[in-house]
Amino acid sequence: MIIVPCPHCGPRNSVDLRNCGEVVNRPNPDTATLTEWRTYLYLRENAAGWVSETWYCRAGCRRYFTIERNTVTNEIRDQS
Amino acid sequence: MSDLLFQSPLNKAELTSPGGNIGLTDESATTKILVRGQGPAVAYGQSKLLPNGTLICGSRPDEWTFLAGPGKSAEVQAGIDQSEATTIVDITHGRAMMRLFGPAATQALAKVCSIDLADDLTPDGAVFSASVAKVTCDLVRSDSQGIQAYLISCERSFGAYLISAVADAAQEFGLGVPAELSLH
Ligand SMILES: [Zn+2]
Numbered sequence: 001m002i003i004v005p006c007p008h009c010g011p012r013n014s015v016d017l018r019n020c021g022e023v024v025n026r027p028n029p030d031t032a033t034l035t036e037w038r039t040y041l042y043l044r045e046n047a048a049g050w051v052s053e054t055w056y057c058r059a060g061c062r063r064y065f066t067i068e069r070n071t072v073t074n075e076i077r078d079q080s
Numbered sequence: 081m082s083d084l085l086f087q088s089p090l091n092k093a094e095l096t097s098p099g100g101n102i103g104l105t106d107e108s109a110t111t112k113i114l115v116r117g118q119g120p121a122v123a124y125g126q127s128k129l130l131p132n133g134t135l136i137c138g139s140r141p142d143e144w145t146f147l148a149g150p151g152k153s154a155e156v157q158a159g160i161d162q163s164e165a166t167t168i169v170d171i172t173h174g175r176a177m178m179r180l181f182g183p184a185a186t187q188a189l190a191k192v193c194s195i196d197l198a199d200d201l202t203p204d205g206a207v208f209s210a211s212v213a214k215v216t217c218d219l220v221r222s223d224s225q226g227i228q229a230y231l232i233s234c235e236r237s238f239g240a241y242l243i244s245a246v247a248d249a250a251q252e253f254g255l256g257v258p259a260e261l262s263l264h
Binding site: 009 | 141194
């Protein structure tokens with residue numbers, strides 16, 4: 001079981017949340033090249049180690065927030 | 081909405097245990113008014129009981145649910161401060177609601193809900209959302225005369241399943257579960 005610290009609800013079982021994946025910066029849709037847009041949509045670092053992730057508090061406050069999770073150990077630390 | 085005949089998805093179920101250890105009743109007819117945007121001064125996770133019996137629940141960071149007796153929709157809505165940024169929706173008919181109560185209520189709920197139900201984390205009056213038997217629910221700890229009680233509400237269509245699932249969890253604490261509500 002992974003305990004995810006929601007900034008609104010406090011520590012929650014991860015089954016009550018949704019992992020929305022790595023944080024990726026969205027390029028400007030008016031100026032991005034096709035390659036940049038495709039990279040934004042489909043390509044991820046998939047790093048072994050600390051990764052910034054977006055989580056959605058699905059069953060709780062219904063807010064999105066960002067945490068850092070170690071994909072090897074599942075340790076979690078605040079983004080700040 | 082309030083003039084529509086209310087039909088409970090839980091068929092007014094009323095389940096008890098011989099020793100009074102635990103009980104489960106249908107509270108679906110409770111008036112439920114959702115307020116978003118600018119709302120009352122009740123923080124997320126807390127509730128406030130008004131003198132007229134309306135319970136204001138801080139359901140999300142910018143969302144409140146007003147709970148009152150059956151058929152009080154117009155009365156409750158009339159009492160809400162309606163500023164421009166506020167959405168007010170009567171969700172009475174859209175949500176099933178049940179009350180799980182008795183000295184064993186916390187133990188039974190803990191079997192199907194991942195929230196830490198310790199008194200210091202979810203004291204009387206606490207409002208929280210979580211999955212109960214895999215259904216996303218809004219919960220209120222609503223003790224009565226010092227006896228633990230929880231109001232559990234979910235989407236109407238999940239109600240029949242949820243009351244069966246909660247009854248199943250409460251069965252080992254003495255709750256009498258009729259055949260039509262049995263999960264098995
Ligand atoms: Zn949350």
